[in-house]
Amino acid sequence: MLPAVFGGVAVLGLAGFAVFGTRGRSAESRLQTTCSPHCSEDQISSVRTQYAVADVSLGVGLASLGLAAYFALRSSPEQRAAQTSSFDVQASARAVSASYQGAF
16 A cells, blocks of 8 residues: 555656656746846746756655655565555546555
8 A cells, every 4th residue: 555655656746846847947948038147036036946846846756756665565475465456547538537546
């Protein structure tokens, strides 16, 4: 159970890193072409915030990945065999849904 939970948090953290890092880089490029070197502090602060959120997301993702690996390797083979879980993602033209199901 714990490896799946930490694995899910790791996926979210790494996805957050990718999204906020990309948004920060895009905003930085936009500022370089529009106002550099005279950009306002508010404009620069927005880019710094995007990068800071990306960095925190990366840290959370990597720490969670390590914890998922630790708990997965720590459990005995009998415990791993007894645990049942499933993760499902469904997509349609209008929505995406994800579900996780596990046993304690």
